[in-house]
Amino acid sequence: MSKILRVNLTENKITSEPVPEKYLKLGGRALTAQVLTDEIDPACEPLGRHNKLVIATGLLSGSYLSSSSRLSIGGKSPLTGGIKEANAGGTAATALSKLGIKMIIIEGESKTGYSQYLYVNKDGAELRPAEMAGLGVYHSAKLFFERYGEKVSPILIGPAGEKGYYSAGITNTDPQGRPSRFCGRGGLGAVMGVKGLKAVIIDPADAPGVEYQDRPAFQELNKEMAKMLKENPVTGEGYPKYGTAAMATRTNALHALPTRNFSEGSFEYADKIDGEYLYKTIKARGGEGSTTHACMTGCMIRCSNVYADSDGKEVVAPIEYETIGLLGANCGIGNLDDIARLNYLCNDLGVDTIEIGVAVGVAMDQGVIPFGDAEAAYDLISEIADDTIMGKVLAQGALITGKVLGSRRIPVVKGQAMAAYDPRGIKGLGVTYATSPMGADHTAGSTARAQVEHTDPGPQVELSKKMQAFSMFADSMGLCLFVLAAFAPHLDKLAKLLEYYSGIKSSEQELLAGAAAALKTEREFNLRAGIGPAHDRIPEFMTEEPIPGIDSVFDVPHEELQKIAE
Amino acid sequence: MAKILVTLKVHDIIKDKINRNGVLADGKMQITIPEESMVGDLIDLLDLTDDWVGLITVNKRQSTPEKPLSDGDVVELFSPLVGG
Ligand code: SF4
Numbered sequence: 001m002s003k004i005l006r007v008n009l010t011e012n013k014i015t016s017e018p019v020p021e022k023y024l025k026l027g028g029r030a031l032t033a034q035v036l037t038d039e040i041d042p043a044c045e046p047l048g049r050h051n052k053l054v055i056a057t058g059l060l061s062g063s064y065l066s067s068s069s070r071l072s073i074g075g076k077s078p079l080t081g082g083i084k085e086a087n088a089g090g091t092a093a094t095a096l097s098k099l100g101i102k103m104i105i106i107e108g109e110s111k112t113g114y115s116q117y118l119y120v121n122k123d124g125a126e127l128r129p130a131e132m133a134g135l136g137v138y139h140s141a142k143l144f145f146e147r148y149g150e151k152v153s154p155i156l157i158g159p160a161g162e163k164g165y166y167s168a169g170i171t172n173t174d175p176q177g178r179p180s181r182f183c184g185r186g187g188l189g190a191v192m193g194v195k196g197l198k199a200v201i202i203d204p205a206d207a208p209g210v211e212y213q214d215r216p217a218f219q220e221l222n223k224e225m226a227k228m229l230k231e232n233p234v235t236g237e238g239y240p241k242y243g244t245a246a247m248a249t250r251t252n253a254l255h256a257l258p259t260r261n262f263s264e265g266s267f268e269y270a271d272k273i274d275g276e277y278l279y280k281t282i283k284a285r286g287g288e289g290s291t292t293h294a295c296m297t298g299c300m301i302r303c304s305n306v307y308a309d310s311d312g313k314e315v316v317a318p319i320e321y322e323t324i325g326l327l328g329a330n331c332g333i334g335n336l337d338d339i340a341r342l343n344y345l346c347n348d349l350g351v352d353t354i355e356i357g358v359a360v361g362v363a364m365d366q367g368v369i370p371f372g373d374a375e376a377a378y379d380l381i382s383e384i385a386d387d388t389i390m391g392k393v394l395a396q397g398a399l400i401t402g403k404v405l406g407s408r409r410i411p412v413v414k415g416q417a418m419a420a421y422d423p424r425g426i427k428g429l430g431v432t433y434a435t436s437p438m439g440a441d442h443t444a445g446s447t448a449r450a451q452v453e454h455t456d457p458g459p460q461v462e463l464s465k466k467m468q469a470f471s472m473f474a475d476s477m478g479l480c481l482f483v484l485a486a487f488a489p490h491l492d493k494l495a496k497l498l499e500y501y502s503g504i505k506s507s508e509q510e511l512l513a514g515a516a517a518a519l520k521t522e523r524e525f526n527l528r529a530g531i532g533p534a535h536d537r538i539p540e541f542m543t544e545e546p547i548p549g550i551d552s553v554f555d556v557p558h559e560e561l562q563k564i565a566e
Numbered sequence: 567m568a569k570i571l572v573t574l575k576v577h578d579i580i581k582d583k584i585n586r587n588g589v590l591a592d593g594k595m596q597i598t599i600p601e602e603s604m605v606g607d608l609i610d611l612l613d614l615t616d617d618w619v620g621l622i623t624v625n626k627r628q629s630t631p632e633k634p635l636s637d638g639d640v641v642e643l644f645s646p647l648v649g650g
Contacts, residue, residue, distance in 0.1 A: 233617050238579045238645050249577050250644050253623050276578055449620055449646045453628060485648045550627065 002100045005125055007118055009195050010049060010108030014118075014125045019102050025504050027059030029085040029475035030518035031103060032074025036083055037521055039105070042529035046078040046187075047164055047194045049109035055096075055155065055200065058478015060494075062097025062210040063501050064222050066229055066300040067480035069093040071155070071172055077186035078166045079355070079397055080414040080439040082526040086188055087443075087475055089295030089304075090172035090181030092153040092200075096120075098207040110196030115162065117199040119148075122207050130198035134159055136348035137171055141179040144201055150177060156199035158350020160384055161189030165395035167355040168193060171347070174295050174304075178317055181295055184352035185441055186416060187397070218500035221493060229300050232486035239303035239482055240292045244321035246275030247420075247448070251325065254454055255549045256425025258330040258418070261358075261365035262411045265425045265547040269334025273324050278305065281336060287312015301482055307340045316344040322442070325420025326357025331364055332371030342377060349384050351395065356381060358398040358417035366405040409541045414439035414531060421446075423538050423554045424547040426454045430554045431464035434536045435564040437522035443481060445471050457556040465564050472515035523565060536561050568601040570637035574608060579645045580618060605641060606631030612643075620646025 004017045026034055032054040044050035053075045060068040071093040077084035096104075099122060110116060115133035119126050132140040137158045144154045153173055161168035168189025169182040212218050229235045238246060248270055251257040255265030271277060282289040282305060289308030294301075295318070306317040319340055327342045328334065346353045360377050363369065368390070369376035383391030393404045398417040402410030411418045416439030423430025428447025436444035445468035452459050470488070474481050477494065487494060491508040499505050506514075526532070542554045574595050576584060581593040599607065605622055609631060621644040622629045635641070 233579055233583075234620075234646055234648070237582070238647065241582075242578045244647075246578050246645075247647050250621055250647060253621065253626070253642060253644065254628060276581075446648065449648050451620070453630075455628070482648050485646065 003102065005101055005104045005120065007104060007106045007125070007127070008108045009106065009110040009197065012127060014127070016124070023102070025506070025514070027061070027476045028056055028070065028072040028087065028478050029074065029472060030514065031056045031476070032072055032085050033083060033518050033521045033525065035103070035105065036074055036076065037525050040076065042076070042525045044076060046076045046081065047190060051076045051191055053106040053188065053191050053195070054103055055106070056103040057093045057096050057101070058476060059498055059504065060501060061093045061478040063497070064219065064298065065225060065497055066298060067296070067483045068478050069097065069296050070475070070478045070480060071183065072475060072478070073170055073183040073188050075188050075191045076529070077188065077416070077439070078190050079187040079416045080531070082414060082439070082529050082531045083437055083522045084186035084188060085438070085475065086169065086183035086185045088172060088181040088183045089299070089480060090153070090174055091296060092155050092172040092202050093478060094297060095153040095202040095204040097210050098204040099202065100208055104200065106192070106195060106197060109194065112196065115196055115198045117201060118197065119201045119203065121203040121205060133162060133198055137179040137350050138348050140199065141173055141177060144199065145177055148201060148203055149205070151203070151205060153202040153204070154179065154199050155202065157189040157192050158348060160349045160351045160395055161193035162198065163395070164190045164194045165351070165384070166190055166400070167351045167359065167395050167397045169350060169352045171350065174317070175297050180317060180347050182347070182352065184354065186439070189350050212501055213503040214500040218497060221497055221500065225487065225493065225497070226300060228486040228490070229483065234485040235301050235482065239301045242275030242279055243303045243305050243318065245273070245278045245319065245324055247321040248274040248324055250448065251421060251425065254425045255547050255552070256422040256454070258325055258361070258411070258420055258422050260332050260371050261330060261361035261409060262418070262422055262542070263365070265422045266549060267329040267334065270329065272334050273328045273336055273339065278319065278336060282307060285310060285312050288314040293318060299480070301480070303482055307336070309337065315340040316347065319343055322420045323353040323357065326354055326361065327377070330357055330361040330420070331377055333374050333377065335374065338374035342374070342381065345378060345381055349381070351384065354419055355397045355417045356394065358411055359394050359401040362398050362402045362407050362410055363394065363405060365409060366407050368405065411539060411542070412440060413538065414535050416440050421448060422547055424542055424552045425550065427457055427554060427556055428452070428454065428460040428463045428467070430538050431460045431556055431561060431564070432468060434538050435464065435561050436468060437519065437526050443471060444468060446481070455550060455552045460556055461560050461563050468519060468564070469512055469515045472518050473511055476515065476518065533562050569598050570601050570603070570635060571596055571598050572608070572635055572638070573640045575640065575642045577642070577644050580614065580643050583618070584612060599635070603635050604631065605629060605633045605635060608635070608641060609643070614643070618645055619643055
């Protein structure tokens with residue numbers, strides 16, 4: 001891929017630059033980390049004009065390989081105060097690759113006084129006034145499709161991002177145009193919003209398309225990879241049928257399903273919100289629902305879904321495990337219809353369902369509304385749109401909500417809410433939460449699949465370290481983590497695919513070493529931003545309050561955690 | 567040889583696979599096995615390879631294939647997942 005698009009909002013200037021040599025072998029998360037390190041002062045105000053937003057493609061983006069075109073967005077996070085990358089499926093990364101754009105760097109701060117969007121096509125890019133300012137992401141996306149046709153890929157924020165709320169994410173659209181594929185974490189939607197940018201529209205019409213160094217060799221090896229995905233029980237049967245929601249049965253069994261603000265690890269209604277129940281419900285209702293769905297063109301796994309109501313009308317697509325865990329069990333809500341409505345509401349506002357699920361759980365714990373009351377949860381989240389004080393507090397995420405409400409049970413690390421894995425039930429994920437430069441983020445190194453005793457503190461640091469490197473590797477290639485169930489033993493083949501695609505010669509060892517180096521880059525950024533080992537901590541209540549059922553606290557010693565960086 | 571009775575619960579794709587083999591319908595069954603059997607013996611009995619079993623619990627606590635079984639134990643098997 002040949003170019004970088006640089007958009008300076010202060011000067012209203014857009015330039016196209018060749019990709020410098022040092023960035024050629026970097027993609028996705030690793031690329032965003034390096035660009036941010038090179039171009040911004042880590043001490044800068046995340047919502048100020050010196051922060052930048054880097055929208056990047058992965059190294060395999062646009063290729064035929066299944067699930068290989070995730071969109072990476074990086075910036076300094078208003079939630080963690082450190083470096084952040086969030087990635088998502090959807091169609092935008094492929095569209096960028098077709099246009100030959102490796103990344104878009106957005107800098108400065110608009111002085112126009114009105115919201116704008118960036119339109120990008122084969123002829124260049126232009127900033128245009130965004131009349132859809134203030135609208136939810138569904139309505140906004142519809143307007144963009146009406147104007148530019150159904151083939152464009154909008155990358156956009158909702159009202160929460162426009163207002164600079166820390167829980168705001170950036171979404172892009174699936175192949176059917178649903179703006180529900182969120183780069184959700186870290187408040188990057190707020191970074192985009194304060195710059196006065198509502199959306200980036202990628203129009204791949206008549207684009208030159210991607211080039212292969214050796215297309216026949218790529219296709220040949222790709223057949224082998226496709227066979228692996230098909231034959232692996234998890235990628236061939238598990239994810240396509242039950243989706244990520246199947247995780248609920250596992251975390252529930254491990255006492256790691258956050259329940260009622262992380263006070264319990266198993267939920268009495270877990271079997272009403274898990275993968276099997278979701279599958280049966282969607283199947284029985286028929287209509288617009290679908291038990292399987294691909295978030296990006298060419299994904300063979302199709303772990304996603306379309307959830308319909310009892311009349312068969314689409315409510316939201318998809319429902320994912322994290323949302324089920326945090327807007328569901330963590331809020332004491334054991335009904336998929338309720339969770340689906342809350343999910344749609346969060347999407348439309350453009351907020352991260354993890355951050356908001358945890359914030360609502362904290363608010364329930366503090367008695368603002370009762371646990372299990374889905375209507376009250378809906379009204380509470382709706383306050384974000386209404387700009388009430390409570391809405392503003394909630395929209396700033398779990399930490400601020402907890403502090404304002406006087407909670408001492410706030411499940412966050414480095415200011416960011418935990419995903420739907422209690423670190424007392426799966427301690428390896430606790431290590432990842434504590435030590436990842438990303439803050440509490442399950443995608444930064446999930447250990448849930450590993451065949452270890454999850455409550456034994458012993459092996460977790462090594463395990464988390466390995467998984468953090470694996471995640472960085474996948475996030476840099478643009479790969480969905482789920483392919484690793486089949487591909488993890490074949491990283492050498494992925495290295496070959498990369499060579500056939502872009503000519504970059506490397507080995508499995510080199511790719512993993514590159515991932516470790518990128519993690520180091522992120523840690524160094526954070527150190528310069530004032531975030532160091534002292535911040536690598538799981539909240540105190542989780543080290544003292546045992547999770548019922550297994551009597552486990554998070555007890556991986558702090559000195560052990562520091563071995564991650566060695 | 568003396569026998570023991572254990573309850574087996576399986577989920578999603580393991581349940582589907584076993585149903586294809588016509589063994590059980592609702593994911594739950596009682597099995598009589600020789601005393602001194604281990605969890606791994608049960609897994610072998612079900613013809614499940616390593617690819618299929620990612621998590622085992624016995625009486626709601628995480629366990630391993632090497633765990634010896636006792637009369638009345640409840641064994642649950644889950645396929646592996648990368649994440650959610
Ligand atoms: S496996 Fe799921 S999340 Fe991954 S690319 Fe496919 S549909 Fe998207």
